[in-house]
Amino acid sequence: MTAATTAPIVRGRSLLRSLAVALDRRPRLRLVLLLALPVGALIVIYFGSLAILFLNAFWSRDAFTGLVQREFTLENFARLNTPLFITVSLRTVGMAAAVTLTCAVLAFPIAYFMARVASPRLRGALVVAVLTPLWASYLIKAYSWRLILAEDGVLNWSLEPFGLRGPGYGEIGLWLVFTYLWLPYMILPVFAGLERIPGSLLEASADLGGRSLHTFRHVILPLVFPAVVAGSIFTFSLTMGDYIAPGLITVGQQFIGNLILSNFGVPNLPLAAAQALVPLAIMVVYLLIARRLGAFEAL
Amino acid sequence: MAIGSPQGDCCVGEEEDHLRIQQAWAVMAIAALVAAACTGPAATPTPTAGPTTAPTTAPTEAPTAAPTSDMPTEIGDGEGAVSVLAWPGYAEDGTAYPDVDWITPFEQETGCETTVQVFGTSDEAFSLFSTNPEEYDVISASGDASLRLVRAGYVQPVNVDIIPSYAEVFEALKNKPYNTVDGVHYGVPHGRGSNQMMWRTDEVDPAPTRWEQMFDPDSGYKVSVYDAPIYIADAAVVLMDTQPDLGIQNPYALDDTQFAAAIALLEQQKPTITQYWVDYTKQMDNFRNGDSNVGTTWQVIANLLQAEDPPVPVDLIKPEEGATGWSDTWMVNSQSEHINCAYMLINHLTSAEVNIQIAEWFGEAPGNTQSCALATNPDHCAIFHAEEDDFWSDVWYWQTPEAQCVDGRTDVTCKDFGEWVDAWQQLKG
Numbered sequence: 001m002t003a004a005t006t007a008p009i010v011r012g013r014s015l016l017r018s019l020a021v022a023l024d025r026r027p028r029l030r031l032v033l034l035l036a037l038p039v040g041a042l043i044v045i046y047f048g049s050l051a052i053l054f055l056n057a058f059w060s061r062d063a064f065t066g067l068v069q070r071e072f073t074l075e076n077f078a079r080l081n082t083p084l085f086i087t088v089s090l091r092t093v094g095m096a097a098a099v100t101l102t103c104a105v106l107a108f109p110i111a112y113f114m115a116r117v118a119s120p121r122l123r124g125a126l127v128v129a130v131l132t133p134l135w136a137s138y139l140i141k142a143y144s145w146r147l148i149l150a151e152d153g154v155l156n157w158s159l160e161p162f163g164l165r166g167p168g169y170g171e172i173g174l175w176l177v178f179t180y181l182w183l184p185y186m187i188l189p190v191f192a193g194l195e196r197i198p199g200s201l202l203e204a205s206a207d208l209g210g211r212s213l214h215t216f217r218h219v220i221l222p223l224v225f226p227a228v229v230a231g232s233i234f235t236f237s238l239t240m241g242d243y244i245a246p247g248l249i250t251v252g253q254q255f256i257g258n259l260i261l262s263n264f265g266v267p268n269l270p271l272a273a274a275q276a277l278v279p280l281a282i283m284v285v286y287l288l289i290a291r292r293l294g295a296f297e298a299l
Numbered sequence: 300m301a302i303g304s305p306q307g308d309c310c311v312g313e314e315e316d317h318l319r320i321q322q323a324w325a326v327m328a329i330a331a332l333v334a335a336a337c338t339g340p341a342a343t344p345t346p347t348a349g350p351t352t353a354p355t356t357a358p359t360e361a362p363t364a365a366p367t368s369d370m371p372t373e374i375g376d377g378e379g380a381v382s383v384l385a386w387p388g389y390a391e392d393g394t395a396y397p398d399v400d401w402i403t404p405f406e407q408e409t410g411c412e413t414t415v416q417v418f419g420t421s422d423e424a425f426s427l428f429s430t431n432p433e434e435y436d437v438i439s440a441s442g443d444a445s446l447r448l449v450r451a452g453y454v455q456p457v458n459v460d461i462i463p464s465y466a467e468v469f470e471a472l473k474n475k476p477y478n479t480v481d482g483v484h485y486g487v488p489h490g491r492g493s494n495q496m497m498w499r500t501d502e503v504d505p506a507p508t509r510w511e512q513m514f515d516p517d518s519g520y521k522v523s524v525y526d527a528p529i530y531i532a533d534a535a536v537v538l539m540d541t542q543p544d545l546g547i548q549n550p551y552a553l554d555d556t557q558f559a560a561a562i563a564l565l566e567q568q569k570p571t572i573t574q575y576w577v578d579y580t581k582q583m584d585n586f587r588n589g590d591s592n593v594g595t596t597w598q599v600i601a602n603l604l605q606a607e608d609p610p611v612p613v614d615l616i617k618p619e620e621g622a623t624g625w626s627d628t629w630m631v632n633s634q635s636e637h638i639n640c641a642y643m644l645i646n647h648l649t650s651a652e653v654n655i656q657i658a659e660w661f662g663e664a665p666g667n668t669q670s671c672a673l674a675t676n677p678d679h680c681a682i683f684h685a686e687e688d689d690f691w692s693d694v695w696y697w698q699t700p701e702a703q704c705v706d707g708r709t710d711v712t713c714k715d716f717g718e719w720v721d722a723w724q725q726l727k728g
Contacts, residue, residue: 063702063715065451084725151589252575252727259724265422266720
């Protein structure tokens with residue numbers, strides 16, 4: 001055999017092989033390359049747009065031409081200190097809290113039944129049942145509730161024989177709608193959390209003389225609490241930012257999302273950006289507290 | 300990790316590495332989940348109302364408005380393409396309904412391939428236009444968007460002398476403050492419509508005849524009003540009749556006192572309001588199921604309700620005080636590279652044959668004087684009062700309020716649109 005034909009086979013490795021060998025020796029580099037694309041996308045797309053939002057909050061809008069003036073100013077933040085914005089913020093946070101509490105209370109029995117009582121087959125069917133509404137469009141669900149809560153809707157019709165009336169359009173009706181919309185997001189983490197509790201703990205509690213309520217309060221609740229907080233992240237944040245359901249279900253009562261949307265319409269983007277920073281800040285604080293309470297392990 | 304792991308101490312380092320990698324994945328997954336959760340409803344289809352594009356930066360320098368001497372003096376050959384930003388129903392090209400198409404004939408005739416983008420509100424239109432300043436050659440702008448576009452330099456003056464259809468447009472629509480600035484025309488008028496008062500004939504008796512009744516807190520009505528800051532002008536229209544000493548000449552030119560009076564009137568109305576509507580189907584729902592029985596509306600809404608099976612018993616009038624309304628203008632982007640196609644398209648859309656097609660499809664009065672003779676529904680022009688000058692004499696077309704009073708007063712400053720938006724948000728609460 002001539003050197004010409006043997007040399008390529010014996011001497012150099014192919015580029016791919018060299019690369020494979022190099023990476024094999026550097027586990028950290030492998031990790032970096034693996035994560036580069038998704039983390040890069042996260043940083044550029046997500047954090048990048050948040051950064052631009054943040055920047056916009058410090059600019060202002062020329063009243064005459066409607067164009068953005070890229071000069072540093074704090075006037076948008078001054079406009080956050082108005083009675084209107086404070087009222088709307090409190091209303092939004094209050095609604096988010098109410099919805100979270102209601103979802104937690106409603107989700108718990110369902111999740112408990114699914115995790116601890118139902119047979120595996122029934123459990124599977126129930127998981128499907130809980131997840132199915134998530135496949136329906138948000139808009140369809142919201143509009144359906146509009147019909148349900150209407151003057152001559154199903155709710156009023158079914159309560160009529162008892163001499164009662166439904167809440168109609170308004171904040172109570174909206175509270176019902178939000179609870180319905182976000183309930184699956186609360187059921188699933190709580191279900192996972194309850195499933196994780198070893199049966200042996202409950203048996204031990206019973207052996208030591210604890211009755212159901214005692215076991216519930218001292219064994220189950222502390223163990224499932226992180227899961228409830230994890231679920232509450234969804235219900236709280238989704239309610240905080242929503243503007244579509246309030247527009248459909250209430251009569252003009254505005255939430256933070258509606259204010260931001262109407263400022264988009266002017267368009268006064270800097271003011272909308274400043275207003276958007278408020279729910280963002282609230283959620284950051286909420287997430288920090290949730291992390292403290294162990295919610296991230298329970299997800 | 301169970302206590303007394305069989306691996307002992309030899310492989311602790313490896314396990315630590317694994318643990319750290321798992322933690323890294325976990326944090327990534329949670330961050331992605333939280334990101335998904337935080338975008339919740341926005342990730343599902345958004346309604347047509349409201350802007351759907353999130354602008355990342357807004358332009359800060361206005362493109363220099365083209366001076367009059369740069370306007371084309373004749374319509375040359377088409378450039379092969381043109382894009383249009385229009386109200387739904389204005390530029391139908393057969394995609395919605397194969398029979399409803401006046402764009403394809405235009406494309407075949409001129410070779411200007413047309414792309415259409417629709418919007419839901421004037422504010423959305425302005426948003427779309429300002430974040431994509433070179434995208435749309437032609438826009439149908441209502442009076443509450445047109446001036447904003449002119450002021451920001453997004454649209455250019457239009458040489459109406461070279462657009463044959465312009466000569467056929469109703470005189471009453473020409474030279475209006477929202478399409479002509481300092482004698483310079485910025486577009487060709489399209490059509491017009493009036494806001495009217497609708498009521499359920501089976502629930503409201505006697506029938507209302509004045510807007511004033513809709514602002515009475517003791518009326519017992521269940522009121523449905525248009526959800527936009529421009530609705531403040533409707534209150535001003537009432538005040539022009541009931542409180543003439545306020546001196547309101549134009550409901551879009553309100554100084555501090557006049558504005559305060561309008562807001563006070565709207566506050567009075569609040570207890571009776573059962574709906575703020577943007578989407579016309581929502582108002583139809585409310586009237587159909589009885590949640591509202593009196594409201595501001597458009598002719599097309601009443602037509603649709605009456606045409607239902609079973610028909611919803613409604614009637615509507617333009618009340619005694621007059622009304623607000625709208626009239627759209629076809630405008631040309633100041634940075635358009637398809638000027639000839641743009642001019643040809645505008646000429647086509649405002650021509651007698653096409654203008655009546657749009658008017659019948661959308662439900663408004665046509666802007667071309669020759670259109671009524673070509674209507675497929677012989678009653679169309681009568682229903683929409685297209686040729687009755689008297690009807691329109693007390694209709695105030697939507698117009699952007701500006702600090703420089705649009706009624707010409709120079710001794711006071713008027714409330715500008717930003718202040719209208721603020722006040723409207725305060726009103727809704």
